[in-house]
Structure formats: C-alpha cells, structure tokens
Amino acid sequence: MKHNPDRIYATPQAQVSDFAFNEDVVKVFPDMIKRSVPGYPTIVENIGVLAARFAQPNTRLYDLGASLGAVTQALRRHVRTDGCRVxxxxxxxxxxxRCREYLHAQDSMYQELLPVEVLEADILALEFQPTSLVAMNFTLQFVAREERQPLLARIHQALLPGGALILSEKLRFTDAAEHELLTDLHIDFKRANGYSELEIAQKRSALENVMRPDSLEEHRERLLAAGFSRVVPWFQCLNFASLIALP
Incomplete structure (x- = not known):
C-alpha cells in the first residue's frame, strides 16, 4: 500500500492542536513513526521473534494500541504455536x-497466518481473557498516569505462567544532563530524517499534553507493583526502549 509522506506540521499553525490519531495522522503514520522513533522497525520485528518464545498453545495474544497493526503483522509472521489467536x-x-486493510493485504501475501480480530475499543475498559503474550508498543505513554498501574495489574492477572508483557515506551531520564543529551540526539535523529525545525517544534507542542513518558525506574517500579516478578530491558535506542515483564 502507498505510504504518504508526513507533512502534517510542515506549515506554520496559529494554534497547534493536541496530537490525535485521526485520519490525517493515519494517512502518514508509517512515514511518521519511522522518521520519529529510532529503532522502530527493529523493535516491531523482534516483538514477533520474542513472542514466538512466550506464546502458548490455544491462547490469545494481545496487541494493545495496535495502530496500523505493525506488531500484529510481526506476531503473525513469527508465531507458529498451535491455536493462538491475535x-x-x-x-x-x-x-x-486502515489496520484491517493492512492485515487483509498480509493475508494475501502469506499462508497459514494466525487468525486475528481487530477491535475498536478503549483498552482501559477491555475484559482480558487468559493470555500468554501482551504487546504494548508505545501505548502506555498515552494513558493517564493514574490509570497505568491498574491497567498493568489487570494485564498481569490475565497472563498465564510462562507468558510475558512486552512494553515499548519513550523514556525520560531523572538525570538532567542525560535527559538533555538524549533529547538533543533524538532531535538530531529527526533532522537527519528530513524534519524541519518548524515541524519538530510544532510536533513537540502537539504532544506535550497527550504523551507523558516515564523513566525506566518508574516503569520497573510500576510493573513490580502491578505484580510482575521480573522486568528485563531488551532494547534501547536513544530515549526509546522496550522491556519484557514476566508474571
């Protein structure tokens, strides 16, 4: 499918609205995420690889905050465990x-893929079924802070022994100098991918009220408080990281 270039913030806006996953963003999302999140393709593909280790027969696999289904597609490419559904x-x-369109296209390219259901719903209101794998790829940072631990506790309750939560997030850093350096390097990354100073500034303004990152320490403490026994960082590139949380 054709991917449009991200030009959402390329012209000056008198009032920058809060970022929303609307039709305008959907049209450019593959280009936006690739140019904005260092290591994104590596994270997505390896979530599929990791999931193949934790997926258990006849269980449901969750992709929470699935957006266009990149993680779901990776799960379907790599998980061969009998009876799993996404x-x-x-x-x-x-x-x-658009996610349904992409998954339909994947169906035409591959055979014997895991069955998948795409659901429009608020993950905070979701009734979780027993699961061996939950993926949250840059999703928790858009959830209100007071809702994060209760959500993780509900995920932990649904996870079967031997399962896993894979959580990818943008990080903030408690050390001011470290935070400033990695923020500046992330801006350099976006410049190198063709974003102008105007685009970078306006995107930052759009996100500041809707995306609130946590530190790695906060993630670890929250996951342990939600009942997880171990938190293992498996990937970091600049201020973006992915963790494996074990029940």
Missing amino acids: LAVDNSAAMVE
Whole structure:
C-alpha cells in the first residue's frame, strides 16, 4: 500500500492542536513513526521473534494500541504455536479501519497466518481473557498516569505462567544532563530524517499534553507493583526502549 509522506506540521499553525490519531495522522503514520522513533522497525520485528518464545498453545495474544497493526503483522509472521489467536485493539476508528486493510493485504501475501480480530475499543475498559503474550508498543505513554498501574495489574492477572508483557515506551531520564543529551540526539535523529525545525517544534507542542513518558525506574517500579516478578530491558535506542515483564 502507498505510504504518504508526513507533512502534517510542515506549515506554520496559529494554534497547534493536541496530537490525535485521526485520519490525517493515519494517512502518514508509517512515514511518521519511522522518521520519529529510532529503532522502530527493529523493535516491531523482534516483538514477533520474542513472542514466538512466550506464546502458548490455544491462547490469545494481545496487541494493545495496535495502530496500523505493525506488531500484529510481526506476531503473525513469527508465531507458529498451535491455536493462538491475535486480538488487535485500538480506540481510533481511522486506525482500526486502515489496520484491517493492512492485515487483509498480509493475508494475501502469506499462508497459514494466525487468525486475528481487530477491535475498536478503549483498552482501559477491555475484559482480558487468559493470555500468554501482551504487546504494548508505545501505548502506555498515552494513558493517564493514574490509570497505568491498574491497567498493568489487570494485564498481569490475565497472563498465564510462562507468558510475558512486552512494553515499548519513550523514556525520560531523572538525570538532567542525560535527559538533555538524549533529547538533543533524538532531535538530531529527526533532522537527519528530513524534519524541519518548524515541524519538530510544532510536533513537540502537539504532544506535550497527550504523551507523558516515564523513566525506566518508574516503569520497573510500576510493573513490580502491578505484580510482575521480573522486568528485563531488551532494547534501547536513544530515549526509546522496550522491556519484557514476566508474571
């Protein structure tokens, strides 16, 4: 499918609206995420690889905040465990519609893929079924802070022994100098991918009220408080990281 270039913030806006996963973002999302998140393709593909280790027969695999279904596609490429099904959940109608189109295209390219259901829903209201694998790829940072631990506790309750939560997030850093350095390097990354100073500044303004990153220490403490026994960072590139949380 054709991917449009991200030019959402390329012209000056008198009032920058809060970022939303609307139709405009959906149209450019593959380009936006690739140019904005260092290591994104590596994270996505390896979530599929990791999932193949934790997926258990006849269980549901969750992709929470599925957006266009990149993680779901990776799960379907790599998991060969009998009887597994994927539930891809997102609260954006525009994302869900396009996700279904992408997954239909994947069906035509590969055979014997895991069955998948794409659901438009709020993950905070989701009733989790027993699961061996939950993926949250840059999703928790958009959830209100007071809702994060209760959500993780519910995920932990649904996870079967031997399962895993894979959590990818943008990080903030408690050391001011470290935070400034990695923030500046991330801006350099976006410049290198063709974003202008105007685009970078306006995107930052759009996100500041809707995306609130945590530190690695906060993630670890919250996951342990939610009942997880071990938290293992498996990937970091600049201020973006992915963790494996074990029940």
